[in-house]
Amino acid sequence: MKPAASTALAAGLIGMALLLALGALLPKWLQFLSTMSAANGIVSLGIVLLMRGGVVSFGQGLVFAAGGYAVALLANKLGVTDALLLTLAGGAVAALLALPFAPLLARYRGIFFSMLTLALSMVLYGVLVKTDALGGSDGFNMSRPTLLGMRIADAWSGYVLYALAVVIAGALAILARIYFESTRGLVSLAIRENELRVQYLGASTTRVMAANFVIAAFMGGAGGALAIMALGHIEPNFSYWTTSGEFVFVSILAGHYSVLAVFVASFVLELVRSFSNLYFPNTWQMALGIFLLIVIRFLPRGIGSLWLDWRRRKAT
Amino acid sequence: MNTLVTILVDGITYASWLFIVALGLTLVFGVLKILNIAHGSFYAAGAYVAATFVSWFAAWQFAPWLSLVALLLAAVAVAAVLAPLTERGLLRMFYGRDEVLLVLVTYALFLILEDATKLVWGANPYFVSAPYSLFGTVPVAGQAYVGYDFMLIGVALFCGVGVWWGLNRTRIGKLVLAVIHSAEIASSMGVDISRVYTFAFMFGILLAALGGALTAPMISVQPGLSVGVVIVSFAVVIIGGLGSIQGAALGALIVGLARALAVHTWPPAELFSIYVAMAVVLVFRPEGLFQQVQARRI
Numbered sequence: 113m114k115p116a117a118s119t120a121l122a123a124g125l126i127g128m129a130l131l132l133a134l135g136a137l138l139p140k141w142l143q144f145l146s147t148m149s150a151a152n153g154i155v156s157l158g159i160v161l162l163m164r165g166g167v168v169s170f171g172q173g174l175v176f177a178a179g180g181y182a183v184a185l186l187a188n189k190l191g192v193t194d195a196l197l198l199t200l201a202g203g204a205v206a207a208l209l210a211l212p213f214a215p216l217l218a219r220y221r222g223i224f225f226s227m228l229t230l231a232l233s234m235v236l237y238g239v240l241v242k243t244d245a246l247g248g249s250d251g252f253n254m255s256r257p258t259l260l261g262m263r264i265a266d267a268w269s270g271y272v273l274y275a276l277a278v279v280i281a282g283a284l285a286i287l288a289r290i291y292f293e294s295t296r297g298l299v300s301l302a303i304r305e306n307e308l309r310v311q312y313l314g315a316s317t318t319r320v321m322a323a324n325f326v327i328a329a330f331m332g333g334a335g336g337a338l339a340i341m342a343l344g345h346i347e348p349n350f351s352y353w354t355t356s357g358e359f360v361f362v363s364i365l366a367g368h369y370s371v372l373a374v375f376v377a378s379f380v381l382e383l384v385r386s387f388s389n390l391y392f393p394n395t396w397q398m399a400l401g402i403f404l405l406i407v408i409r410f411l412p413r414g415i416g417s418l419w420l421d422w423r424r425r426k427a428t
Numbered sequence: 429m430n431t432l433v434t435i436l437v438d439g440i441t442y443a444s445w446l447f448i449v450a451l452g453l454t455l456v457f458g459v460l461k462i463l464n465i466a467h468g469s470f471y472a473a474g475a476y477v478a479a480t481f482v483s484w485f486a487a488w489q490f491a492p493w494l495s496l497v498a499l500l501l502a503a504v505a506v507a508a509v510l511a512p513l514t515e516r517g518l519l520r521m522f523y524g525r526d527e528v529l530l531v532l533v534t535y536a537l538f539l540i541l542e543d544a545t546k547l548v549w550g551a552n553p554y555f556v557s558a559p560y561s562l563f564g565t566v567p568v569a570g571q572a573y574v575g576y577d578f579m580l581i582g583v584a585l586f587c588g589v590g591v592w593w594g595l596n597r598t599r600i601g602k603l604v605l606a607v608i609h610s611a612e613i614a615s616s617m618g619v620d621i622s623r624v625y626t627f628a629f630m631f632g633i634l635l636a637a638l639g640g641a642l643t644a645p646m647i648s649v650q651p652g653l654s655v656g657v658v659i660v661s662f663a664v665v666i667i668g669g670l671g672s673i674q675g676a677a678l679g680a681l682i683v684g685l686a687r688a689l690a691v692h693t694w695p696p697a698e699l700f701s702i703y704v705a706m707a708v709v710l711v712f713r714p715e716g717l718f719q720q721v722q723a724r725r726i
Binding site for chain 2: 167168170216219220222223224226227228230231232234235237238239241242353354357360361364394395396397398400401402404405408409412
């Protein structure tokens with residue numbers, strides 16, 4: 113195993129263990145908040161993965177909703193209740209949905225990629241709103257899942273979902289770090305720098321971008337699955353472009369250097385959101401906008417660059 | 429036959445409204461290279477200010493036709509106050525950054541303006557339908573259509589021809605074209621690009637606000653206006669090719685007709701017919717209909 117991979121593995125496992133222990137002590141609201149930030153963070157991690165290749169998806173709500181709806185339908189119609197299985201299924205369905213679009217989207221860069229993904233997510237939104245069998249614009253509820261064949265007691269349901277979210281997020285974070293250091297991950301970074309040169313060196317840039325898109329879709333679907341299991345309710349807004357906008361927000365806030373930063377950023381967003389809802393419910397979007405502007409202006413490479421710079425300074 | 433005429437008339441009036449808004453969007457992109465998500469917020473601001481002005485005019489008991497002047501004044505007010513503030517105060521800090529990052533800057537601006545409009549005008553809807561009935565009804569193929577809709581077509585044509593003429597036949601227009609082509613070279617030739625940027629942004633916002641002001645009498649003005657508009661106008665300019673005026677016109681027509689067709693034949697498809705049209709165009713013309721293929725830089 114490469115040294116980078118084993119460090120990532122060790123750091124990830126220790127982090128997961130700490131979070132699992134800490135989670136039992138957290139009050140209910142903070143536990144739920146952390147579950148949601150882990151779920152949304154996974155979706156943003158997918159965007160960061162795409163960002164490393166130089167493209168930003170403004171339509172990750174598409175796969176988020178696809179994963180969420182798939183899970184809710186599996187649970188309600190087919191009686192699949194295992195939370196772990198459902199999470200993986202959510203990711204798989206989203207990846208399958210993304211698969212036919214991947215070769216098409218892989219040809220686009222910059223604004224066109226962003227706008228096309230946005231359009232795709234809005235197509236799904238349009239379909240969902242008008243599909244009465246899926247509850248139309250109201251959506252529908254999902255019953256509580258089980259875990260590994262066990263029914264989850266009421267008192268523990270919050271913690272079990274929290275633990276599942278932490279484990280899934282941790283596992284995907286470790287895999288993402290390993291992927292970033294792999295050949296294809298590094299080629300992605302090179303494409304961001306100069307695509308034409310990468311092509312002249314003999315790499316297929318479209319294939320790398322297509323693979324990135326499908327992987328990001330899996331993450332989006334898994335995130336959607338976790339989110340709906342925590343919320344217990346799904347609606348077409350999962351696919352709306354403002355939802356996608358929040359995922360992009362988190363990715364920009366995090367920057368594309370650090371995997372950990374994605375989850376920190378996601379947590380910050382959830383925290384800001386719930387406090388704003390409490391103290392200034394009418395201007396929370398404004399607060400979010402100002403916050404985003406400040407980040408873009410003064411921290412253009414995201415909060416991940418903070419400890420990257422710090423580590424570099426220590427090394428020299 | 430009747431349905432066909434209805435689809436055509438509906439499609440074209442929708443397209444005219446869309447063209448006015450999308451023209452502003454494409455102009456701002458052409459000059460400043462910013463795909464402005466907040467364009468929809470300026471549209472909404474235009475609608476709200478128009479609603480306020482029209483009700484003031486009504487309270488002062490001005491002649492009914494003056495409400496049209498109120499609509500126009502509203503658009504000018506938004507462009508004159510908000511646009512320079514935004515361009516000079518905010519966008520200026522981010523010029524030259526990555527295009528996608530600029531989209532996010534305008535997304536932040538969109539979030540801010542969204543709450544700002546709610547703070548100023550509250551969450552209750554406004555109704556100012558007085559100007560809508562000014563033009564009576566017009567019979568076409570045995571059916572009555574509202575005259576105001578045809579006025580919209582006229583305004584859209586006027587805007588399109590006006591902008592084309594302004595860009596190609598006037599001195600300032602040629603300066604703007606030079607900046608569109610290459611800001612760096614225009615600047616070294618002595619063009620004050622900073623002024624061109626402000627001017628172009630104001631003009632783009634004027635068109636957005638005008639679209640909003642002209643729509644205000646047709647709808648109830650309430651929060652959430654901006655969101656739908658911006659996404660649809662994105663589709664229009666992407667179909668037509670970013671920064672192209674003919675493209676915006678053709679894109680608006682395609683989107684308008686696709687939507688009207690869906691509404692009158694299969695209503696559930698209304699929302700996504702637009703994006704399907706866009707996806708189909710992009711599959712065959714990745715840069716949009718009127719965009720020239722850019723040379724790649726090594």
